[in-house]
Amino acid sequence: MSKQYEFKAPVLPYLLVLPQMAIVFVFFFWPAAQAVLQSFYLQDPFGGRMIFVGFQNYSKLLVDPDYWQSFTVSTVFALCITISAMAISLFLAIQANKKIRFSAFYKTMLVWPYAVSTLVAGVIWLFMFNPNVGVIAYVLKHTFHVNWQYLLNFNQAFLLLTMAASWKQLAYNFVFFLAGLQSVPATLIEAAEIDGAGAGTRFWKIIFPMLSPTTFYLLVMNLVYGFFETFPIVHAITQGAPGKSTGILVYKVWRDGVINLDLGSSAAQSVILMLMVILLTVFQFRFIERRVTY
Amino acid sequence: MKRVILLMAVLLVAVGAYAQTTVEFWHAMTGHNGDMVNTICDQFNASQKDYKIVPVYKGSYSDTMNAGIAAFRAGQPPAIIQVYEVGTATMMAAKNAIKPVYQLMSENNMKWDPSIYIPTIKSYYSTSDGRMLSMPFNSSTAVMYYNKDAFRKAGLDPEKPPVTWPEFFEVAKKLKASGMEGGFTTNWISWIQLENFSAWHNLPFGTRSNGFDGLDTQLVFNNPITVRHFQNIYDLSKTGVFIYGGRENKANPLFTSGRVGMHFESIGGYGNMKANCKFDFGVARLPYYSDVPGAPQNSIIGGASLWVFNGKSKPEYKAVAEFFNFISQPEIQALWHKETGYLPITQAAYELTKSQGYYEKNPGLEVAIKQLLNKAPTANSMGIRFGNFNIIREIEDQTWEDILAGKISVKDGLDKMVREGNKTLREFEKLYK
Numbered sequence: 143m144s145k146q147y148e149f150k151a152p153v154l155p156y157l158l159v160l161p162q163m164a165i166v167f168v169f170f171f172w173p174a175a176q177a178v179l180q181s182f183y184l185q186d187p188f189g190g191r192m193i194f195v196g197f198q199n200y201s202k203l204l205v206d207p208d209y210w211q212s213f214t215v216s217t218v219f220a221l222c223i224t225i226s227a228m229a230i231s232l233f234l235a236i237q238a239n240k241k242i243r244f245s246a247f248y249k250t251m252l253v254w255p256y257a258v259s260t261l262v263a264g265v266i267w268l269f270m271f272n273p274n275v276g277v278i279a280y281v282l283k284h285t286f287h288v289n290w291q292y293l294l295n296f297n298q299a300f301l302l303l304t305m306a307a308s309w310k311q312l313a314y315n316f317v318f319f320l321a322g323l324q325s326v327p328a329t330l331i332e333a334a335e336i337d338g339a340g341a342g343t344r345f346w347k348i349i350f351p352m353l354s355p356t357t358f359y360l361l362v363m364n365l366v367y368g369f370f371e372t373f374p375i376v377h378a379i380t381q382g383a384p385g386k387s388t389g390i391l392v393y394k395v396w397r398d399g400v401i402n403l404d405l406g407s408s409a410a411q412s413v414i415l416m417l418m419v420i421l422l423t424v425f426q427f428r429f430i431e432r433r434v435t436y
Numbered sequence: 437m438k439r440v441i442l443l444m445a446v447l448l449v450a451v452g453a454y455a456q457t458t459v460e461f462w463h464a465m466t467g468h469n470g471d472m473v474n475t476i477c478d479q480f481n482a483s484q485k486d487y488k489i490v491p492v493y494k495g496s497y498s499d500t501m502n503a504g505i506a507a508f509r510a511g512q513p514p515a516i517i518q519v520y521e522v523g524t525a526t527m528m529a530a531k532n533a534i535k536p537v538y539q540l541m542s543e544n545n546m547k548w549d550p551s552i553y554i555p556t557i558k559s560y561y562s563t564s565d566g567r568m569l570s571m572p573f574n575s576s577t578a579v580m581y582y583n584k585d586a587f588r589k590a591g592l593d594p595e596k597p598p599v600t601w602p603e604f605f606e607v608a609k610k611l612k613a614s615g616m617e618g619g620f621t622t623n624w625i626s627w628i629q630l631e632n633f634s635a636w637h638n639l640p641f642g643t644r645s646n647g648f649d650g651l652d653t654q655l656v657f658n659n660p661i662t663v664r665h666f667q668n669i670y671d672l673s674k675t676g677v678f679i680y681g682g683r684e685n686k687a688n689p690l691f692t693s694g695r696v697g698m699h700f701e702s703i704g705g706y707g708n709m710k711a712n713c714k715f716d717f718g719v720a721r722l723p724y725y726s727d728v729p730g731a732p733q734n735s736i737i738g739g740a741s742l743w744v745f746n747g748k749s750k751p752e753y754k755a756v757a758e759f760f761n762f763i764s765q766p767e768i769q770a771l772w773h774k775e776t777g778y779l780p781i782t783q784a785a786y787e788l789t790k791s792q793g794y795y796e797k798n799p800g801l802e803v804a805i806k807q808l809l810n811k812a813p814t815a816n817s818m819g820i821r822f823g824n825f826n827i828i829r830e831i832e833d834q835t836w837e838d839i840l841a842g843k844i845s846v847k848d849g850l851d852k853m854v855r856e857g858n859k860t861l862r863e864f865e866k867l868y869k
Binding site: 191193273275 | 498502505508509526529530531532533680681682683686687689690693824826827830833834835837838840841843863866867868
């Protein structure tokens with residue numbers, strides 16, 4: 143707090159932040175307010191009829207088992223992505239951080255997937271695993287005799303989505319973990335080595351705790367990614383199928399609003415999502431700023 | 437002085453633009469079909485000097501409809517918008533937003549005879565008392581495609597595709613036994629195996645003439661015949677004779693790659709089949725159950741129609757009316773039909789295409805028209821009109837997947853589709869009462 147600098151000029155600073163505030167207002171606050179407003183109405187798409195229904199759009203969601211199913215799947219999905227993407231990228235970062243030949247090459251290659259857009263990532267995995275056209279699906283079926291049909295098998299569909307979404311997130315995590323590992327002082331590790339600590343002990347007692355701010359930051363980012371940014375992957379690969387088992391919350395918002403034109407319910411769902419993002423953000427600021435520091 | 441000249445130039449340009457009325461036409465046609473939309477608009481623009489139609493591609497069907505809705509709400513709608521069949525009831529119910537085509541035509545004193553349109557196509561976009569609300573544009577219907585080479589290999593006559601469902605299932609088993617991965621698959625489970633299936637067997641899909649007579653309609657397709665049909669397909673899925681290929685038109689690769697021998701798809705997909713099948717294929721009518729009285733009746737259409745937005749100026753409406761008359765001409769329709777595979781919307785265009793000898797080389801396209809014209813449409817076969825239709829189809833797709841995955845029985849599944857579908861119909865009714 144004490145580091146804050148106070149501007150003496152009364153107008154200039156406000157003028158300087160005005161463009162940014164205008165953008166935030168027009169593209170964030172105003173639509174968000176619209177969503178809150180619409181969530182209290184039942185309306186026809188053309189805006190001809192607006193019937194005020196109070197909290198009915200919300201209460202309908204809360205008693206709808208399909209909504210809770212979607213909530214559960216989204217949560218499990220986000221957790222699975224977070225765990226697998228973080229564990230694998232930490233492992234890769236540790237390997238790439240060793241003094242090995244071609245390490246610069248490995249690092250570059252491991253960062254590359256970050257340049258792929260999420261939708262394209264989904265399409266790549268679709269082309270590999272689609273039971274009708276996929277190359278790997280063909281090998282699975284004809285060489286390994288796996289009954290690969292994720293269009294009807296939830297477990298297969300969920301596994302495929304998790305793999306695709308985690309793969310996309312690996313590069314991001316990798317960069318942060320690598321940077322984190324490089325900032326662990328070599329002297330600490332050497333001292334531990336001299337004291338007779340093995341590789342496992344060095345990792346769990348020194349490196350991992352030293353990495354914890356990075357890990358915590360990534361945990362929040364990965365959860366947010368798993369919850370809110372995996373829409374293109376679901377859209378490309380399963381479209382919520384089989385049945386509606388992989389229809390995660392963000393996918394459902396889009397489907398109900400844009401395709402099915404149920405604007406009231408879609409608005410209510412997006413307000414609920416907005417509250418979730420706010421909670422996650424508050425959580426992140428509280429803990430990152432206070433707990434996980436040295 | 438310079439300024440005055442400039443001002444006058446601007447005014448002149450403005451007057452020039454005023455003399456020619458320009459209207460926008462938002463559509464969702466891509467690839468070759470999109471080129472054909474442009475061609476037809478160009479021909480119209482070249483045919484006279486007063487009006488100019490500007491076609492604008494707006495993305496998928498749902499993107500286009502959403503763009504239209506957003507534009508209307510912002511007070512800047514295009515004059516013409518292409519809306520897919522599932523959006524029909526939503527457009528009809530939005531009385532403040534649309535101008536019915538019959539009204540547009542009479543207000544502009546057009547010489548316009550609605551009886552030139554093919555009955556099943558006209559009825560789909562008309563009120564139950566026969567007033568046309570939107571202009572038919574790209575209409576298709578569901579047909580059966582079969583692999584003639586595979587038929588030969590299995591010792592079947594490629595010129596005799598199965599006519600009834602029991603025959604069809606026997607053929608499918610033989611195709612699998614001949615070494616194919618499966619016997620058959622299908623696209624659009626809702627549109628083909630429920631909506632068209634009901635019409636083809638003259639069974640009600642919903643009450644109140646499938647929704648034509650009022651919003652208080654109820655789904656009733658969980659009848660014993662449909663249950664039997666779905667049970668048959670389900671049973672064959674257990675032995676791998678039926679292979680599920682996904683929603684909408686996602687099952688196509690199973691057929692085009694030669695893994696199954698028979699397939700159900702829109703006639704609008706004819707061009708795609710021609711481009712992708714490396715084997716000799718045929719088009720046949722939809723099979724039927726011969727013990728159902730009245731079957732086969734006639735199939736129903738899918739595709740999209742052109743809607744006119746409310747609140748436009750008189751010259752703009754005149755332009756739209758002239759354009760609609762223009763595209764209804766037999767020559768234009770025949771061109772559209774031959775180039776895209778969509779059905780001709782008038783009887784005259786069909787006759788013209790026939791007289792040109794086109795069907796001798798492309799018999800598949802005529803199969804579709806004949807199937808549509810098979811009998812005069814009944815209350816069960818003039819079309820389907822439901823609010824929240826997209827949600828109903830989604831429920832059907834989802835539940836069909838649950839049936840195939842063994843999570844719910846066929847009978848319970850169809851009951852569930854009807855029950856959940858009726859819930860969403862009531863929501864729609866509540867909104868527009």
